[in-house]
Amino acid sequence: MKKLFIVTIFITVFAIGCNKDDDDFMNLKSTLKIENTIIGALEGKYLYINLSLSDELSKDLILKADFSTEGVIAYINDEDYKKELEYSTDGKTWQKETNTNQVKFKSRTSNLKIRIPTIDDDLPETKEEFKLTLTPIADTDLSLTNELSEIKVSVVDNEVNKNPDEKGMLMEFAIADGYTGYTVTAIQNQISSSLEKEVIDEKYKRPVEDALKAFKLLSPSVKVVKFTILADPSSGLGGYVYNTTGEKGVDEWLMGMNIGFAYVDVTTQEGGTIPFNDNGIYGNIFTHELGHIITLNFDKQITFMKEGDACNHYRNSEGCSKPNSYVNLFNTDFYVTPPTNEPTHVTGYAKTNLEEDIAESFAHYVTQETTIPVSTNASSGALQKLNFIKGKSELDDLKSKIKTIYKLGYSDPGQQDILAKQVDKNGKPISCLNHKAILKALEKE
């Protein structure tokens, strides 16, 4: 009993002694450091920041966090992370301050772990960023050397991205049967311009919704199953299209569009922002791509065949054209004996090959505001080709329908001069506006 009393006395004295030491501890000078100023996490996970003090302080140190996306091209949206900080000294027990953008570096500690939660959503995004600054709240008692600098924070999307470091964002959509809807299936590559970020956030919707309306104009058996968009006007690429089934002869197409042409004025050096398709160039490119599908599908235009199989009509890489297909008739009219009167093609790009020629002629016809003058053998090749399109009722009918969806303009300045370059049978140019001269020239024939 006596022994127990003595032990108790000892423990009490020792405990008092310890407390006395704590009370005596006094240090108000230290240097605040950060382990890494570039941090990142996969969405849904925590972002971690490690801070340290060169010397333990005898007073709590409060730090305030400021989140910023100013000047960040691939900025992260507010809904993708919480502006809440949790902190811990051991990495196991985490706590929050009432003011959740603050953390406390408790006295008598030299390490502080901070974590920020990010949100796991199902939206395909890409690698996005924000800036974070931690600032000690002013305390006149403390003599603090602050070595913290701005932290670059990135949150990586956990949806599919095969090439997260490649430039040139590419958004991919799966199109529902009957064009009733669409799903974002992937965002490839990284964001390298503010336009690309705006596209991911919102600007992709209008081009996709318009595309669905336009695809409904196709024959029901001709399906566009995928739509992709890029937003890089500087690349110059307007669009592309191909049959995804390779050599199976099934009409499942992919169309890709550079919506940079819809949101940026590519006609000027400055390239300012414009309302969606305001100059009609994007609409013209879309119509050209649609023209490929209309003239190269297996429904009415092309018969699938293997290499070496006989074909008695125009043949291209898709297969053998059907006798009354647009490409076969176009070939007969303009490629067996090509027209010589200039301009022979509606655009320079139309000279690439027959497939581009007919797609350009279609887009150019649909874009025309004025009535196409009737052509003769003496007319320019371009005018004859426009009349070819006009003479095909299905193609002619599409003109008004496409115009209800897209504003249409010419993709090359000066293209509207095509009609102005009509020539008479002696090869003398006649202005399109000079209808009397055109009629006179036609009378002579």
Add this chain to the structure above:
Amino acid sequence: MGRKNQMMIYGLLLIMLTNSCTSVQSVLPFPVSVSKEACKGKCPVYKIIILKSGEVDFEGVKNTKHTGRSKVLLSKKEFQELKQVYKTIDLSKLKNSYDQRIYDLPQTVIKNSNNSVSFKRNQSVPIELIKFVELLDEILKKNNLL
């Protein structure tokens, strides 16, 4: 093995390695020409011939900063970088064409005295071709040609 002998062997290995690198570079087939054709849009259309000396004969056709012919001497660094990528391409072992039926992508043609390859950028194209053209475009941009 004595320390001197070891040093000699390392030295010889180093000389052999340096010589073999030099010989690979010296057999790089120059001149090499690259031409980029039109797309639906405003893609740069140009032809370029790269000579063994690092001199570049550029002809901007359309949508390039410089239209018409121009001669540029690449910096040592630029030419070295280009050669590093070029030596990964063996045109004789590639298909002549990697074109898929993709309408409106620009076609690129790379040619040397013996072989040529044409392609439209897509996943089936060997990565070294893509890298070579990307680097070339970057260099042409730096030289204010694109």
